[in-house]
Amino acid sequence: MRAFVVKEHAHPSKISVAFDFPQPTPQRPDEVLVDVFSAGLNFFDLLQAQGKYQNQPPMPFVLGSEFAGLVASNSPIPKGCPFKPGDRVLGGGQGAFGETVAVPWKNLLPLPDNLSFDQAAGLFVTWPTSYEALVGRAELKPGEWVLVTASAGGVGIAAVQLAKALGAKVIAAAGSQAKLDISKRYGGADFCIDYTKPGWQNEVLNITGGKGVDVIYDPVGMIRDSLKCIAWKGRALVVGFAAGQIEKLPLNLVLLKNISIVGIHWGAYSKKEPQRAVVVWKELFELLASERVKPVVYSQIYPLERLADGLVAIEKRQTWGKAVVRIRDEATGQKAKL
Numbered sequence: 001m002r003a004f005v006v007k008e009h010a011h012p013s014k015i016s017v018a019f020d021f022p023q024p025t026p027q028r029p030d031e032v033l034v035d036v037f038s039a040g041l042n043f044f045d046l047l048q049a050q051g052k053y054q055n056q057p058p059m060p061f062v063l064g065s066e067f068a069g070l071v072a073s074n075s076p077i078p079k080g081c082p083f084k085p086g087d088r089v090l091g092g093g094q095g096a097f098g099e100t101v102a103v104p105w106k107n108l109l110p111l112p113d114n115l116s117f118d119q120a121a122g123l124f125v126t127w128p129t130s131y132e133a134l135v136g137r138a139e140l141k142p143g144e145w146v147l148v149t150a151s152a153g154g155v156g157i158a159a160v161q162l163a164k165a166l167g168a169k170v171i172a173a174a175g176s177q178a179k180l181d182i183s184k185r186y187g188g189a190d191f192c193i194d195y196t197k198p199g200w201q202n203e204v205l206n207i208t209g210g211k212g213v214d215v216i217y218d219p220v221g222m223i224r225d226s227l228k229c230i231a232w233k234g235r236a237l238v239v240g241f242a243a244g245q246i247e248k249l250p251l252n253l254v255l256l257k258n259i260s261i262v263g264i265h266w267g268a269y270s271k272k273e274p275q276r277a278v279v280v281w282k283e284l285f286e287l288l289a290s291e292r293v294k295p296v297v298y299s300q301i302y303p304l305e306r307l308a309d310g311l312v313a314i315e316k317r318q319t320w321g322k323a324v325v326r327i328r329d330e331a332t333g334q335k336a337k338l
């Protein structure tokens with residue numbers, strides 16, 4: 001099969017697509033085969049290709065970790081698995097940048113009819129992270145103010161849309177006018193702020209009438225900067241460190257401002273709280289079906305042969321929404337031509 005195979009650790013720009021890599025076979029009794037149509041790109045794919053990520057499969061391995069596609073016609077169907085060959089699914093598992101992937105069936109979800117494979121390819125991680133962060137962890141209430149940093153990014157744009165759908169007033173903060181325009185057009189943000197400008201927190205305070213924001217959603221590592229404009233009893237969500245530094249915070253700020261610092265680790269829910277993950281997906285699917293929220297796909301969709309360009313665009317901070325590689329064409333099921 002065609003696949004983006006890592007045979008030795010290297011930057012993805014140094015790796016070319018293999019055309020004759022063996023199809024995967026299920027290695028465990030709970031695994032099914034999925035024909036991948038589209039797959040989501042993540043920053044950690046860059047790290048994994050170079051051997052710099054916490055999870056490193058044995059070589060050679062197919063890169064990629066989230067996808068949308070069809071349960072393969074030759075897939076085994078394990079006992080208890082609710083899917084059958086031909087079902088539209090989205091899911092997560094190593095090897096998404098190949099024509100077929102083998103994954104435990106519990107890593108799959110039914111793909112809503114109103115979403116394309118491109119739209120669904122990057123849903124598996126970003127959307128439940130943002131939903132649980134806002135709903136389960138920050139306990140966001142209608143009418144509250146939310147500040148989202150990196151508001152045009154994968155988790156950020158989902159957070160902007162979800163906070164709006166939950167009745168909040170949203171201030172989007174990003175690093176360029178183009179990304180602020182995306183936050184407004186695709187996210188529906190109420191206000192947009194360029195956080196590269198010194199003193200941007202004063203703008204937040206002005207917008208909120210001096211009160212500050214009730215919830216900070218931060219995937220960048222900007223909690224300390226953002227606390228300058230948090231409200232009394234505010235909640236600051238630690239989502240990620242896209243800027244590359246793990247932030248440190250003087251705890252006297254937490255005391256003086258009477259606030260909470262709240263973490264979210266969505267990847268651990270399947271082990272720690274699987275019943276909550278079921279509820280999160282049910283509520284998310286309802287929102288997606290209502291079309292009050294809609295996945296945002298980066299305008300450049302990459303064919304497998306140009307996957308490395310997509311990863312480099314993420315590395316250079318050029319993408320917005322979810323960058324996606326299209327492996328098969330949705331209409332024909334054949335190799336995608338872009």
Ligand SMILES: NC(=O)c1ccc[n+]([C@@H]2O[C@H](COP(=O)([O-])OP(=O)(O)OC[C@H]3O[C@@H](n4cnc5c(N)ncnc54)[C@H](OP(=O)(O)O)[C@@H]3O)[C@@H](O)[C@H]2O)c1
Pocket residue numbers: 043125126129150151152153154155156173174175176179219220238239240241242243244264265266267314317318319320321
């Ligand atoms: N906690 C969880 O469970 C969870 C789940 C999913 C993801 N995450 C984390 O959330 C973070 C964002 O993920 P994502 O998928 O939204 O990524 P993404 O789409 O690549 O967006 C990241 C954004 O961060 C901003 N940024 C600021 N400084 C940056 C820098 N020095 N280098 C690169 N980007 C920088 C950029 O926006 P501007 O150009 O506008 O500044 C960039 O577009 C990652 O750290 C990821 O690991 C956490």
